Amino acid sequence: MYFKVLFMDAKNYHEDLSHIRSMMERSSRFISLSGLSGVFAGLSAIAGAVYVYFRLKREGIDYLDGDRNIFQPALIRELIWVAVIILAVAILSGYFFTATKSRKKGLKIWDATTRRLLVSFSVPLLTGGVFCLALLFHHLFVWIAPATLIFYGIALVNAERYTLTDVKYLGYCQIILGLLSLFMLGWGLLFWTIGFGLLHIVYGLIMHKKYK
Template identity: 70%
Template sequence: MDSKNYHEDLSHIRSMMERSSRFISLSGLSGVVAGIVALLGAGYAYFAMESKKVEYINGGRLSFTPALVQELVITGLVVLVVAVLSGYIFTANKSKKKGLKIWDATTKRLLATFAVPLAAGGIFCAALIYHQLIVWIAPTTLVFYGLGLISAERYTLPDVKYLGYCEVTLGLFSLFFLGWGLFFWAVGFGVLHIVYGLIMHKKYK
């Protein structure tokens, strides 16, 4: 009996330490929703470019008008906002069910660590837009996003780093196929998020 209580106490202590050092309320469903939204955004971007006669996929005419660039940027921002909001809603609900706080010191450390690569990537993308190097944006966003996930892994679920490695690898690979950047972007932010979200939902539900 004493041995059983001892192991239960150790298990309880480990659980408390994990909760205090890692943000473990991430919802897999938020990844699924983010992936679906990304695919919708990629589809909209493709047809927007097609309507302006930009042969992005075939590597033909890659001249982007200011109006088209603005439309694509707004599309990307809408995808980002919807993904973040859905992530917050699902994660908040999961935290509530587990009786955990969604905003604590660990969450702040997680966001701070994640924000550094994202901020650097955002500034880099702004420079690419300024110099009209639009075809480099898709690979850049994948690489910096992946680096952010890898950096943030120590404050959340360890599985996050594997998604990060996949994003970085995909982004680097897409650098050699710039005309297919939108396709790689859709795979990275769309398909990978959906697959990762389903796996995480099943593993940590």
Template identity: 65%
Template structure:
């Protein structure tokens, strides 16, 4: 009888977890989002070289309007790829394990994720408008970290650890202005890949 009660409690706990948290998120989404950021970051480094900018010379760099425009388009392209991979692997996992996708938990998670991201996006636009390019990388890391920590309550709790790492990287990069691309590649590329692999192994 005790074993049956324990099984019932485990089933109830599982149902509550499914209804209150978005658990269709796949670790592979993080891996491929990280790969997209890694490839994009390396492409930007090559772009700097092609424009005669030595990224590691320690000097403050002046970016032309055309280069800034190209960097923005690259960032948007990386975002599109990451978002597409996220949707694809989430749908695949949901079908595989018969999990609902669009639930109240999904809506709450997206809302909690969107508020810091939109705030950070507007802040970054203001930085670009005022030509404060050197602060864009730290700001994106910080607001992304805040978004992950804020959304953690409606998805896997492990997400907050990635958020903390992004925040720490963003804060450190504020003291090493001019090397934001390196921190950006680590935060959005390498950390995402490592996090995705851990999540895939843990929740596959």
């Protein structure tokens, strides 16, 4: 009987510790990120890449023919606008899926943790955005794709401290992909498709299965 009581006390103690850890995690980390938002962002990126591929076809450019691909400034600007539209769609869909998940869990989507997450994520991202605008200004177009992947990856790794730990692995993959693309300039569309498309889909599916 005495050992049974000790066992029950130990069990309750561990349950209390688990509950406390859960409460601390909820207060210090934004845990409502939806894996579906990653999947939708990836699909949007792939749809954009397909559009760009056939847009280049209309210009008489076969992107996958193995040649070094360097485009005219006017075409580059159009591609940038396509990227901006895809980014907007990804952000809006991410907010929708995340807000839906937060409501289901009874969690606030906007609090001090969310603000810290956004600041942590935005500083490297905005820095990278200004850097890419400078590249665009100086017509150094082939460097834009590697820069976007690298700075985006740094932003994800930097934001990991305020959200799901798994985010940093996506960030590491984006950084590695961006570094690889530095040695294959002119193939930005391909690396963008892999980084913002395929990697987001794989990450989103894993997160959806793990945290659903």
